[in-house]
Amino acid sequence: MTDTAHTLGTSRTLWELAERRAAHTPDRPVLLQEDRTLTFGELRDRAERCAAGLYGMGVRPGTVVAWQLPTRIETAVLSFALARLGAVQTPVIPFYRDREVGFALRESKAEFFAVPGVWRGFDHTGMAHRLGARGVFEAYGPESLPDGDPAVLPPPPANGTDVRWIYWTSGTTSDPKGVLHTDRSLIAGGSCLAHALHLTEDDIGSMAFPYAHIAGPDYTVMLLLYGFPAVMFEQFALPGALAEYRRHGVTVAGGSTAFYSMFLAEQRKLPPGEKLIPSLRLLAGGGAPKPPEIYHAVVREMGCQLTHGYGMTEVPMITMGSPDDTVENLATTEGRPPEGMEIRIADDGSGNGEVRLRGEAVCQGYLDPAQTAAAFDEDGFLVTGDVGHVTASGHLVLTGRIKDIIIRKGENISAKEIEDLLHEHPGVGDAAVIGLPDAERGERVCAVVEQPPGAEPLTLAAVTEFLRAQGLSVHKLPEQLEVVEALPRNETLRKVLKYRLRERYSVMK
Template sequence: MDETATAPHPLRDCRTLWELTDRRARLTPHRPALLQGERRLTFGELRGRAERVAAGLYARGVRPGSTVAWQLPTRIETVVLTLALARLGAVQSPVIPFYREREMGFALRASGAEHVAVPGVWRGYDHTALAERLGARGVFPAYEGLPEADPATLPPPPADGEAVRWLYWTSGTTSDPKGVRHTDRSLIAGGTCLADALRLTHADVGSIAFPFAHVGGADYLVMLLVLGVPALLVEHFALPEALPEYRRHGVTVAGGSTAFYSLFLAAQRERPGEPLIPTLRLLAGGGAPKPPELYHAVVRELGCALLHGYGMTEVPMITMGSPDDTDAQRATTEGRPPRGMEIRIAPDGEVLLRGEAVCQGYLDPAQTAESFDPDGFLHTGDLGHLTDSGHLVLTGRLKDIIIRKGETISAQEIEELLHTLPAIADAAVIGLPDPERGERVCAVVEQPPGAPPLTLAEVTAQLRARGLAPHKLPERLEVLDALPRNAALRKVLKYRLRERFAPD
């Protein structure tokens, strides 16, 4: 008898990703798992192909404990390779496919990768040549045909879910990435919590439109395996180009991050009165603050629910909005922590975390020692507080606090107000060094197409009208065609803005 998607408990106790894959395939072998273009793979087919590829990799010399880096876009073959490596018990080092020499070279050196999977030429860029220039070992193309062999040649699957088998790289909001160490169990814990929070049913069709190499890829994959629901894979997310695929497969759950919500909303505004995706009922994601105004606009104009969460490379699932939350809670908080996630607010307001979904530290032991306190809590660098109902409200980052004439100013507070201005499509607020004030407030904004040029006087007048205290008003305005973002969840890279606009 098949369990329902709203009851993930039978698979919650899986120790490894391969055990989860195997048990899901046995429960619902004929249910669709992955959708992309004309292709469709069921859970049974996904398991079978992953095991054959594991045997093919084993014949190429990949062994339990071997470190395999892969720089692949969001394709069915990427998921198959991930599960094949999980079957072998290899250590995986996923790298976002938009990264080039600096990031890829760092990942290869720091991880000591013995094998590297690449897509060949992808979107006009030769990833094989990149890997070879960097001196990578064991380079093989994943999309000219993954190697397959008889699974009877394989050693037993791994049984230890606490071994570090994942090396993720911080997504680039700082100039130097960190190697984040995850286990199968930490990823399963995060993905299971996501499954519990979103409460998808077997009528739902999810979607992965962000790079699968992001930690959110494994998080989402675990959710699919736990619930037994399918997902559309979108190799390159762009609107309106991707919309036919969403409609064709009847996607009911979309999203990825705050930037994705804004893109869907902008596409909807291009066709008012016509449902963008007729089957869409939910946008969900995390990875960046969500302005309350954006929440209300999405619900009002797209006609769907929006559940936003809080996660990071180190902890893919920290909090998540719930269908049981009120509109106000969904708009102004990041949701509540799942069972097993402890949140402690430090005296300075920093959010500290402890739980099974938290990573096992960093490749650099010094970074681990710096980031974890003696009680095992991870310092996130984010500032916030818990409400009486247990919901988390984020108020900024330690590095986003601006000290002007001795007064502490939250960049996030100003950003949320800037998002309410019709002539602003996106905004980032930074502090710039100032010899008299200590720091001055600088607003860097994008404008929607066709908007009249903004002036600092207009912006400050509108912020005053919305109640912003005078000492928090921006003293400098910069307008860019596009804010600099990372390649994973499109987070704004504030360090680049500081570098660009800081005085010489």
């Protein structure tokens, strides 16, 4: 990390960090979107004017403001305006609908709700009124944000350890959880990402994920620390987005494993030796497991490096691969934690165990005190539900989730181990392995796969023969194969929703 980035990283609040960066490089761009550019100085100035407008509407320090907005320059300005006021903001993923949005509004007790109006054919304003939301206002276009004279504003917040953020878990198996963050926990998460990737002010990043995701501030902190810009994608789809990557000369792209696969699929349409994005030197991301074969394919076919990390809504950045790591570590681990992040492995005797975390980037808990009490152990470590081990070099290897361990005839089987091997099969585009109820075995192993275009249809016999040849133990071989057109995914980082697969195929045999 550069001296400047290290100094900026000591900022107590996100607003202080934005102010210090603006004072240091006011005219450098921070956000690029289509033909628009926002500089660090303009981010500070526009956010202050927006904060004054919000103050005139009645927003005060501690006021809870929900926002459900797409990845746009205006969204970032609004978020920093709320940070300037010291309001409590609760971002909501723009793809969520009545059930999830209503839950977030009720649980957070939001007093204001910013929406994009009609976006991608859906009337968010109508939904807000239908849900009885308070203080509804639209914030989408360049002239849509509240505006006022910054002279009316109270002093900016000085304490970075107060809860000012409520993020929401995906709620894939139950109601979402409201995760409590501070400015300092978000700065710590972004600093981990920035430190690991070794970026410079000459880089050009990209945000292809919802800004309302925990990755939004994670990435923005990195921009503020290093002083380089990112291209914002309101709607990410390939190949349509490629023109913007090329036009702006993006050097760093990514998002999650699904994004890597999408870039690879486009690369494979080109003649050998022709780069998909000529300026690209690094893919980076997290949010879902990364099979080693994906790493090797990206490096081999796209001609760039791939670094992968580990984070969650509760801890936006836990570990991150670094470009100067060994090939083995980049392919098979989630990287190393930064200074100040403690990882404890609750070893189950097999060399693996549940991953537990303690450090500044860890959230303060949940809106529900009972959930908070259940989430931390007696030493204050967050219990993640993920399983893995730490290598001698300090790299974290994840082997699955506790809920993702299949227990077949009393033997524990890692779904991730089988998935990683399946990704090496040329007839597999993506794969998810799940345990299904079985009267004789307790659970049986089921592999659900997507196939790439033009691939020969897969059979269970062909899959098990391939896995045997790869050295997989007989008791781990799938006993059921399902081939699907597309695995079910969420709308944020395109993570596979295994609960839907279990619901679909859970018939006792």
